[in-house]
Amino acid sequence: MLKLYRYLNPFTAMVVGVLVFVFLQTLGDLYLPALMSDIINDGVMQGDTDKIMQLGGLMLLVAGGGAICAIFASFLSSKTAVGLGTILRSKVFSRVESYSLNEFDKMGAATLITRTTNDINQIQMVTVMIMRMMISAPMMAIGGIIMALRQDKTLTLVLAVAIPVLACVIVLISSRMIPLFRLVQVKIDKINLVLREKLTGIRVIRAFNTVAREMRRFDEANADLTNNYIKVNRIMAFMMPAIMLVMNLTSLSVLWFGGIRISNGSMDLGALAAFTQYAMQIMFSMVMLAMMFIMVPRAQAAAVRINIVLETVPEITDAEETKDSFTAKGYVEFKDVTFSYHGAEKPALRNISFLARPGEVTAIIGSTGSGKSTLINLIPRFYDVDSGRILIDGVDVREMSQEILRSKIGFVPQQAVLFSGSITDNIKFGNAKATDEEVKHAAEVAQAAEFISNMDGGFNHVIAQGGTNVSGGQKQRLAIARALVRKPEVYILDDSFSALDFKTDARLRAALKKETTEATVIIVAQRVGTVMDADRIIVLDEGRIAGMGTHSELLGTCGVYREIVSSQLSEEEIA
Numbered sequence: 001m002l003k004l005y006r007y008l009n010p011f012t013a014m015v016v017g018v019l020v021f022v023f024l025q026t027l028g029d030l031y032l033p034a035l036m037s038d039i040i041n042d043g044v045m046q047g048d049t050d051k052i053m054q055l056g057g058l059m060l061l062v063a064g065g066g067a068i069c070a071i072f073a074s075f076l077s078s079k080t081a082v083g084l085g086t087i088l089r090s091k092v093f094s095r096v097e098s099y100s101l102n103e104f105d106k107m108g109a110a111t112l113i114t115r116t117t118n119d120i121n122q123i124q125m126v127t128v129m130i131m132r133m134m135i136s137a138p139m140m141a142i143g144g145i146i147m148a149l150r151q152d153k154t155l156t157l158v159l160a161v162a163i164p165v166l167a168c169v170i171v172l173i174s175s176r177m178i179p180l181f182r183l184v185q186v187k188i189d190k191i192n193l194v195l196r197e198k199l200t201g202i203r204v205i206r207a208f209n210t211v212a213r214e215m216r217r218f219d220e221a222n223a224d225l226t227n228n229y230i231k232v233n234r235i236m237a238f239m240m241p242a243i244m245l246v247m248n249l250t251s252l253s254v255l256w257f258g259g260i261r262i263s264n265g266s267m268d269l270g271a272l273a274a275f276t277q278y279a280m281q282i283m284f285s286m287v288m289l290a291m292m293f294i295m296v297p298r299a300q301a302a303a304v305r306i307n308i309v310l311e312t313v314p315e316i317t318d319a320e321e322t323k324d325s326f327t328a329k330g331y332v333e334f335k336d337v338t339f340s341y342h343g344a345e346k347p348a349l350r351n352i353s354f355l356a357r358p359g360e361v362t363a364i365i366g367s368t369g370s371g372k373s374t375l376i377n378l379i380p381r382f383y384d385v386d387s388g389r390i391l392i393d394g395v396d397v398r399e400m401s402q403e404i405l406r407s408k409i410g411f412v413p414q415q416a417v418l419f420s421g422s423i424t425d426n427i428k429f430g431n432a433k434a435t436d437e438e439v440k441h442a443a444e445v446a447q448a449a450e451f452i453s454n455m456d457g458g459f460n461h462v463i464a465q466g467g468t469n470v471s472g473g474q475k476q477r478l479a480i481a482r483a484l485v486r487k488p489e490v491y492i493l494d495d496s497f498s499a500l501d502f503k504t505d506a507r508l509r510a511a512l513k514k515e516t517t518e519a520t521v522i523i524v525a526q527r528v529g530t531v532m533d534a535d536r537i538i539v540l541d542e543g544r545i546a547g548m549g550t551h552s553e554l555l556g557t558c559g560v561y562r563e564i565v566s567s568q569l570s571e572e573e574i575a
């Protein structure tokens with residue numbers, strides 16, 4: 001957790017403020033019983049009203065000062081902890097943003113969400129507690145013992161018995177509670193995972209009538225978390241009465257033995273009243289320490305999880321010296337590229353070599369799982385190659401900055417993703433500086449203008465979260481418009497026409513061709529109709545290039561291509 005506290009630097013003054021106010025408040029708390037003792041001995045017992053008024057006034061002043069200090073300490077500690085939480089959330093978010101897809105694959109979204117929300121909340125809560133109790137608990141315990149000794153040394157023997165008993169109760173209870181608290185985080189992760197799957201897959205769950213089964217899965221995760229909390233609360237429920245019992249027995253013993261000492265003249269009434277209060281302060285400070293012992297390990301578990309996120313070094317980073325000047329424009333070249341996913345038994349791609357030039361359309365076709373998406377994901381460096389090189393405009397993608405690399409690319413992923421916001425916002429996502437005219441033009445080329453104009457508000461129509469209020473084909477066209485408005489050197493379209501009808505697909509490709517005369521276009525497709533006009537078709541089979549050429553060349557030379565074609569087109573269409 002200390003590692004995370006380096007982010008407290010901007011709040012140093014506030015932390016010092018909290019410590020000072022807590023120190024003053026504790027001093028006041030320790031002084032009050034001594035004043036009360038004086039009131040009893042010098043005022044009440046002597047019948048001296050002036051003394052009572054004078055000492056009573058002082059007590060009010062000390063108590064008032066303590067209350068003001070407590071308010072300031074509370075305000076500053078909350079502000080500091082909230083500030084720390086804000087910094088941590090933004091650090092975690094920006095680190096996660098820099099992750100390559102490998103790190104995402106490894107961690108998973110559910111735990112990243114829990115770490116950014118619940119875990120950071122834990123740190124926030126415990127930070128307030130630590131700042132408030134770190135000084136006051138030990139000071140109250142030690143100061144209380146010293147003050148109690150000053151009132152009556154012999155009676156302190158009661159505390160010599162009571163404190164170890166209380167410590168045993170606390171240690172026993174905390175040792176059972178700490179592991180349960182640690183488990184809470186893991187169980188929250190699990191519930192988030194189930195919840196995420198349920199919410200994103202709600203349509204499939206309904207369609208397959210598996211609502212009841214999924215409810216059971218959720219209920220299991222929920223019950224698991226609930227049972228854990230119940231166990232924690234059961235121990236908590238036992239803890240408070242047990243502590244109160246020890247504290248009350250201590251009070252009783254102090255009064256009992258104190259009474260005996262008063263009756264034989266070894267102690268006065270004021271000292272006994274003050275001693276009782278110091279005994280309670282000491283016990284209370286031990287409870288505070290116990291709370292810290294319970295809460296800190298819980299936050300420590302959260303801190304470890306946050307540190308893992310912050311310390312995970314993205315596999316894909318910029319080279320120390322990047323080469324960002326180019327003589328050519330729009331050339332994408334694969335040179336003997338081989339790539340395997342982490343943990344995979346065999347490479348997803350082997351010995352891939354080809355050159356895609358500006359003004360040309362390069363299409364990639366192959367059966368499912370043949371490696372088409374993997375191949376194009378290597379171009380924007382979502383993953384790095386195992387061997388071989390990928391050059392853009394003559395420079396290895398690993399040698400240029402990722403920002404420059406990605407600014408050259410207009411990427412349309414296989415699953416079109418839209419964000420909540422207007423249609424214009426979604427298209428401008430590709431280029432924030434695009435004018436309304438450019439947005440409109442991109443929509444026209446992507447064959448989206450017509451359905452947009454039929455929508456309420458046209459380009460201002462609001463896309464719902466996850467793009468649920470537009471069809472699959474409409475989503476694809478908006479994703480294409482988003483890439484077009486970027487005016488990139490290289491277009492990468494991953495199966496981006498799959499949800500379009502044949503007529504729209506053909507119209508879109510014709511419009512795209514006119515628009516991209518100087519750009520390099522790489523299209524992944526399943527349909528032969530989409531790729532047959534391409535300047536170069538790459539046929540992938542189990543991660544290798546089975547053939548490369550134009551449609552007519554491949555019909556003559558590539559068996560895999562012929563098979564794909566004959567499974568999709570009739571004899572007349574092939575001829």
Ligand SMILES: Nc1ncnc2c1ncn2[C@@H]1O[C@H](COP(=O)(O)OP(=O)(O)OP(=O)(O)O)[C@@H](O)[C@H]1O
Pocket residue numbers: 105341342344348366367368369370371372373374375414
């Ligand atoms: N993130 C990943 N981690 C591990 N293996 C993966 C990952 N993504 C894909 N693969 C594997 O790599 C191989 C190639 O997958 P890829 O998605 O590139 O195929 P594809 O040709 O695009 O398929 P489709 O046409 O179905 O989209 C498959 O065997 C797949 O299981």
